[in-house]
Amino acid sequence: MAERRLFEDVADEIRRLILEGIYPPGTRLPGERELSERFEVSRVTIREAEIALQATGWIHIRTGAGAYVASELPGNNGRLPEVSAFELTEARSLFEAEAAALAAPTISAETLARLEELLDAMADEQASEDEISAIDREFHMTIAAASNNKAIIHVIESLWRMRMELPDVRTSHSMVCRKDGKARQAEHADVVVALQKRDAAGARLAMRRHFNRLLESMLDETEERALVELRQRSAESRERYLLSAKLA
Amino acid sequence: MAERRLFEDVADEIRRLILEGIYPPGTRLPGERELSERFEVSRVTIREAEIALQATGWIHIRTGAGAYVASELPGNNGRLPEVSAFELTEARSLFEAEAAALAAPTISAETLARLEELLDAMADEQASEDEISAIDREFHMTIAAASNNKAIIHVIESLWRMRMELPDVRTSHSMVCRKDGKARQAEHADVVVALQKRDAAGARLAMRRHFNRLLESMLDETEERALVELRQRSAESRERYLLSAKLA
């Protein structure tokens, strides 16, 4: 069970000490030799821990001088913030709609052709959930890329990462997406049609409708889940009351 | 000056080999002993390089089995993409306008009061460029925060980081911002007025106007700087970038 590597434990411990303010930003950590005595590990292990911490931006090692706590802790930088599925979908609704509007006037024929291919691919009944998801991603990222703006592409990419990597969001989506295939298909098609017409306002509207429907589905799903829980709980209490009745 | 540490060179080299496809994702790297012979360094150094690569997500070390290239390379994840000042400003124009529109209906009196304070603070003639910049940041982030959507806040925060941390973008801005204080002041005030009226469309428009003016200033600046060779191209860019203004 304790199959972790030693230097990882040491790194976690040092990170903790930094977070607790024992070693505030900018200060110098004890030398490798002193730390190796304090943690009762070899100097090599301390070095490995410090190298891992340096690679992730927590400290910064100066040859011959010592290891110093970074002035700005990594915190959430690079990591994903904890957002709800609602927040994420709302943000995508706004941002991806603008990306589509921006792409509409200048989108190329090749890109439009690719989008149509993706529409067909997604219509395939016997595709797995993962495959569908990959196609969905490419559809949205293709439109984002057509905005021709690397900042926008980066933002939409990071929103997609939240969609895939945050557990709560992932489950929320997989619940909603299961039976919404048809609706999504139609909405995607609407977006493509607007793009084909080079209609910026239309593309924006179609993209917003897509996400707003998703938002509504998620709200329904939440209500449904709450209802199920409620029923289950009342069933339990019913049982409990019946039990006490029997006992009486 | 080139006093880099050995293990960093080794790590860079291994990273390069991975990127070049010599070691495709999922494959196993040669053992530490073999690598130490090939690079003509000790096994300790190889270990340090591999630990640094693992900490940044390039490889994944399995005790007793070997080091494997990560199936999904980190690429730019976490790091800032290289975007131009134009792209960034265009993205902010679209996204921050939507954030303001979203914030307008529900923004609190306290937040509005804080925004007015910030307006006054920015009007201060004798503030340094850095202070102005900090106030500017708080102004935009306060509005983003009022959207009450953590995904949106995260996105706008990362856009601000690009503004501050990408050298090219930074110089572009400092050139434009130097004499534009008055214009910015008025535009910020317009945004606040619209928010006070809980006018979503007005807030969106005011925010777009703010960034579009910035965009035009930057284009002018570019033209001035490289008048001869870039005139043709920047005219195209102007058309291209001002498309987003027309869409409003």
Add this chain to the structure above:
DNA sequence: GGCTTCAAACTTGTCATACCGGATTGTATG
């Protein structure tokens, strides 16, 4: 023949020790 078992071979994990060269610091010198 095909499947299971298990030990040998290989790999990473950690350690102790040694020495080099850069950084710091305190002291002696002008």
Add this chain to the structure above:
DNA sequence: CATACAATCCGGTATGACAAGTTTGAAGCC
């Protein structure tokens, strides 16, 4: 008082050794 220098501290790297985990293939069993 400022400067130069040397003692010392510290990180960087190398070597060799052993512990512990994984792979692999052959022996043995069904």
